[in-house]
Structures are given as C-alpha cells and as structure tokens.
Amino acid sequence: MIIGIDLGGSSTKAVALQGDKVVGNEVIPTTDPLASSIGVMGTIITKLGKSLSDIEVLALCGARSTVLPSRILGSEVRKVDEIHAIGLGGAFLSHKEDALVVSMGTGTAVVVARKGGTIVEHLCGTGVGGGSVIGLSRRLLNTSDIQLIESMAKKGDLTRVNLRVQDVAGGPVGNLVPEATASNFGGLKDDATGPDLAAGIFNMVGEVIGMLAVVSAKATGLQDHVVLVGRLAKIDLLVRHIMRVGQLFNVKMVVPDLAEYCVAVGAAKFCSATR
Template identity: 35%
Template sequence: MPEFKKKPSTGKTVLGIDVGGSTTKIVGFDGNKNLIQPQIVKATDPVTSVYGAFGKFTVENGIGLGDIERVMMTGVGSAFLNSPIYNLPCEPVSEFDSIGIGGLYLSKLDEAIVVSMGTGTAITYAKKEGDCIKTEYLGGTGVGGGTITGLAKKLVDIDSVRHLAKLSEGGDLSKIDLRVGDITNTGSFKKLNADLTASNFGKASDMASRSDIALGIINMVAETVAMMAIFASRQYKTKDIVLTGNLTAIDPIRGVFENLSPVFGVNFLFPENSQFGTVIGAALQ
C-alpha cells in the first residue's frame, strides 16, 4: 500500500492535476517520494476547478508556492489552462500514459491492462521495462460514468451516482436483462454460462421497479467496460486488469467485475486510491 504523509518533509513537492470531464483531482509527491493524500473537486469550469483544487490542497497540506518544484497537468480539461499556475513550472503530460503509469504504481504490478472508468472509459496497456514504463493506448468507449449519470437522470430521476447505487441495492436484474438461460439451454450454447447477459435491458418488464432499472443501468455500463478490458487482456496475454477512476468507488460496479472475473479467468484489481490513478500517474512523470 502507498504511504501517506500529511505534510511534505523535505525537498520540493511535485504536484499532479487531472482535469477530467466530471472532476478535477490533485495529488503531490514530496521530496522523499511520499504520496500526499489526493483530493478531488467537482469540475465546474476547468480554470475554477484547477485553482480551487490547488488552493485546497496546498492550504490543507501546508505547502507554500516555494515548496513546489513543478506541476504536471493532464486530463481533457487541462488544455483550457493556457498560462502557468502562479508562474510555477507547469508541464502537460499524456492522459493515456498517466493512466498506465498510475495503474502500475497503485497495483504494484509490472504489467497490466489499466482501465480508467471516468466520465468515459479509456483502456491502456502498461509494462515496466527497466526503469521505464511503456504504455500503449488501446482505445475506449463512450460508455462510462457519464452514461450512468445521464440515464439515471432520465430513467429514474436521480442526479447522484451514490443515490443510484443505493437505489440499486434491492434491484432484480431478471426484470431488466435477457440472460443466456432465458433463450437457450441446449446445443452449441451449452458452454455459455446461463447467467451471462444476452441483452442488457433486453427483457425490461412493465413491472420493473426503479431499483431494478437502477441496477440495470449500473450493470450495463460495468459489463460493457469489463468485456472491453477482457478482450484487451486476451490480446496482450495478461490476466491482470487494474480499474481506476471514480466509478471504482461504487460498490455495485465492483460487484459486476467480481462476478465476471471467475467466468472469464481474469483478475480485476481495485487498488487503494484507485479513483486517483490518472492524477498519480501524471505526478510520477
């Protein structure tokens, strides 16, 4: 597990800031390479959220401007910042590299598929080679946290993903999803697990409750991301898949991955601080 320190001890601090589609995260490594507990603010506009995150983080950790060596910036929103923060040395770094580097750091693995489950989903392959980490961006999908938020708003009139997760607790997927077992029990499909989804929302019943729909939304997004990651892992012949991004903090999302893991023979890993994988990867560059 990474070690946390409230205050930087010696040397200069390197900050990472990740301006994502929904939230801005900030983290620091002090002069002894100790990780300072990351923080998160909701992204309103990029400039406001960067300065808000920067102010909160530096005040709470007792870091003065003179203590900062440099600021590594990443994320879709970082391009909107066209001047350095308080004249500090600021460097843009690749979000995809950051995802891979952060995923390996948190999981302590030497090789893995690293998935960022944020507003959208990005998938990278990362491998340690000597002192370097080689990363490759494999693609992604627009199905992600933004999909959950949007569908939750329209289908069950809920804004918060946490409330949606709570609502999903009593949900019954058999009222929403068509399962393999619903449509076949013989022949060449016998090999398939009868509980696997044949069609998300393919059996949405008139009697489906709000809880069933909430669980159906969460399940559809998590299954989509999980299957894409599984295909990527087969291509790279690794079984280790590290999940990062804010969706990793949602219990029913983790539950979907945990159920699929034995079926497809992969290891889905949710390391501590997985929400902050990308920003940690940025600060490490």
C-alpha cells in the same frame, strides 16, 4: 514536492507526490480551469502544512488543462498526455511492472502499461461508462444522482429486466453459467420498477466494461494484471458486475488504493521521472 492535477469536466483531483510516495490528495468541483487548479493546489498544500515554495512543478492533465499558462502562482507548469498518465498511474498504484489499465470515467479507456508504465499504448475504449449510467437514469428514473441510482439498483431484481442464459438455453453455455446475462433488457417486464431499471443499467454498463477488459487482457497476455481506475472504481456495485465478468473468463482484476486519482498520480510520476 510535485503536485499532480487532473482537470476533469465535473471534478478536479490533485495529489502531492514526495519521492515515490503520495503524501496528500484532494478533490474539488471543477469551475474555471485556472481557478480550480489554484483552489485544489491551495487546499492540498494547506492541509500538508506546506507553502508554494515547496512545489517543484505542477503536473497538469485533462483536456481543460490545455488553456492554462506555463506558470501558476510562480510554479512551473508541465502538461502531461492523459493516456500516458493513465498507464503510468495505474502501474504505480497497483505495483505492477506490466498492467492493463481500465480507466472508467464518462467513457472508458483501456491502456497497456509495460515496464512500470514507461511504455504505454492506448489499446481501445468505449463510450459506455459513467455518462451512460447518468444519461439513461435521467431519462428512465428522472435522476442523475449516482449515489441514489446505486442505492436503487441494489434493491432491484435483474430477472425482471434481463434474459439469462438459462431462460434462453435452459442451462449453461460454454463458459457461461445459467445465471449469466444472455440479453441486457431483453426480458424487461411491463411492471418493472425503478429499482429494477437501475439494476439493469448498472449491470449492462458493468458487463460492457468487464467484457472489454476481458478481451483486451486476453489479446495482450495480461489476464492476471487488469487494474480498474477512475471515478467509477469507487462504485462498489458496478465494480462487482465488472469483476464477475472477469471471473467467468479467468481474468484477474484489482482496484488499487487511490484509484480515482490515477491520472493525477500518473501526471506527477511522469514529471518526477523526467526531471
């Protein structure tokens, strides 16, 4: 059994890989990198009824993994490049031979995976992501609780925040339907409410990520194979904004099961393939 661990800034995610099957997954808050690695490893093997002797290797990923030793509690540690883990994990989880993997966390990374993730390229990325939602909301809404922000956004009115294509041009323009955004926050009303602002933040971040995915997919010929992964892939409202951009430009996007564990899965798969 291989344990893949993704040491993030706020959370540590882990999966247990047995052959080609993910048999367990767990997430805990990140504290100290070593303590978090031991904690998530212990939790996952306990839930599976396994012991330390059942672990073949610990596959570690994430910037904070660089400080960890070569063995943890007797288990061999292998450190895996995060970009390679994103590509391999996204291809594996989506069951695609070739994929454009959009990893959405604090920022956003776009990775091309070909031949089942054995060939991986870091194509591009953006600093717009979950950190943007939280930072803007902290300033504008006095909260950084992502669940609360999403709940507020669902009650907001985008017409009180954005300018739409029909507001500017009076009708559709090219591929853009009249309701499409012409300017994020360009139509902000003086009396816009907190929910309106939250809706505008989610919409803007989703459209930026969606447009980046669309341009990247068309540039690589992967219009039918965009895979959304990472922490933000669990946020339904944001994913809907991203996918709506894809639909406008005929780009197909999917969110696979265990999308938030993509990096941990990719790290484990890499070690499995290179044993």
